[in-house]
Amino acid sequence: xAIRVTLDRILLDRxxxxxxxxxxxxxxxxxxxxxxxxxxKAIRFSTLNALCRVLECQPGEILSYEPxxxxxxxxxxxxxxx
Amino acid sequence: MKALGRDSVASIVRIGLNVVWGVxxxxxxxLGLAAVCYGAFLILSATGAIGxxxxxxxxxxxxxxxxxxxxxxxxxxxxxxxxxxxIGAVAIGGSLMIVWRLRRLFDSFSSGEPFRKENANHLxxxxxxxxxxxxxxxxxxxxxxxxMAATHSTFAESADFEVRIDFSxxxxxxxxxxxxxxxREGARLKEEQELTI
Numbered sequence: 560x561a562i563r564v565t566l567d568r569i570l571l572d573r574x575x576x577x578x579x580x581x582x583x584x585x586x587x588x589x590x591x592x593x594x595x596x597x598x599x600k601a602i603r604f605s606t607l608n609a610l611c612r613v614l615e616c617q618p619g620e621i622l623s624y625e626p627x628x629x630x631x632x633x634x635x636x637x638x639x640x641x
Numbered sequence: 642m643k644a645l646g647r648d649s650v651a652s653i654v655r656i657g658l659n660v661v662w663g664v665x666x667x668x669x670x671x672l673g674l675a676a677v678c679y680g681a682f683l684i685l686s687a688t689g690a691i692g693x694x695x696x697x698x699x700x701x702x703x704x705x706x707x708x709x710x711x712x713x714x715x716x717x718x719x720x721x722x723x724x725x726x727x728i729g730a731v732a733i734g735g736s737l738m739i740v741w742r743l744r745r746l747f748d749s750f751s752s753g754e755p756f757r758k759e760n761a762n763h764l765x766x767x768x769x770x771x772x773x774x775x776x777x778x779x780x781x782x783x784x785x786x787x788x789m790a791a792t793h794s795t796f797a798e799s800a801d802f803e804v805r806i807d808f809s810x811x812x813x814x815x816x817x818x819x820x821x822x823x824x825r826e827g828a829r830l831k832e833e834q835e836l837t838i
Contacts, residue, residue: 590838600836 561627566595569614569621584609644750651750658744665740669733676726683719720788724781731781735774742767756827764824768817775810 570580577595581588586606593599594606607618614621643649742763749760 586838593836594838598836599838600833602838606838 561624561630563623563625564594564597564599564621565623566591566610566621569616573614575614580610580613583613645753645755647751647753649751651747655744655747655751658740658747662737662740662744665733665737669737672726672729672733676730679722679726720791721785724785724788727784728778728781731774731777735770738770739767742770756824756831758825758828758832761821761825761828764817764821768814768821771810771814771817775807775814 570577577591578588581591584591584606586594586609590599594602602622607621610616610621611618645651746760746763749755749757
């Protein structure tokens with residue numbers, strides 16, 4: 560997926576462990592681990608809201624877009640359809 | 642009584658499937674033994690290895706005072722019996738595969754987690770097996786007709802061919818195709834839900 564979760568970088572900046580974040584946000588450590596490793600399929604606004612509140616950041620600091628090979632193929636398909 | 646989970650209808654069906662599994666293996670062994678015995682019987686009668694005390698002088702077996710040819714005992718000649726063994730083997734082999742898949746499905750239902758990708762694969766394998774059994778049944782029945790016509794000169798003239806389509810089987814296959822896709826979509830949605838943080 561082209562959306563990258565940069566949670567580990569923010570946690571490093573804030574000198575906060577994943578366990579601390581889990582306690583403060585109210586999301587299980589297992590789910591935060593899924594989010595951090597990029598295995599998550601979707602993120603709820605409520606989770607994003609809680610993360611931004613605790614980490615005192617903007618959603619854009621947690622998520623970033625990096626085009627992947629799939630996106631390039633999809634774009635080429637869209638252009639061909641047009 | 643609940644449909645899924647422990648002490649549910651699914652767990653009772655699972656026990657029934659275990660019984661069917663055992664019965665099918667018994668039938669498979671019986672069919673295998675019968676096929677081996679018939680094969681040995683054909684070879685021995687063809688080579689004349691069966692002793693003269695069993696056979697009468699002209700290669701006939703005496704049953705209840707009647708001389709019966711080895712090739713046509715009770716009218717079941719090899720062109721009938723060989724395809725019949727094949728039909729039986731396909732039906733029992735296919736049923737074993739279907740019941741094995743069903744057991745795995747009901748294991749999953751009994752544990753209360755129906756929407757798994759493996760279950761969709763099991764359902765897909767079941768409908769493909771059913772399709773295979775049904776098609777091979779037509780092919781083997783056709784083969785019986787061809788063999789009978791080739792070996793019995795009067796059969797081709799008197800035979801009354803009729804193709805019977807079993808709509809209930811084809812209906813079941815169609816339902817299973819739909820169910821397999823429903824389970825695949827269900828498994829995908831469940832995975833997506835589990836990976837939504």
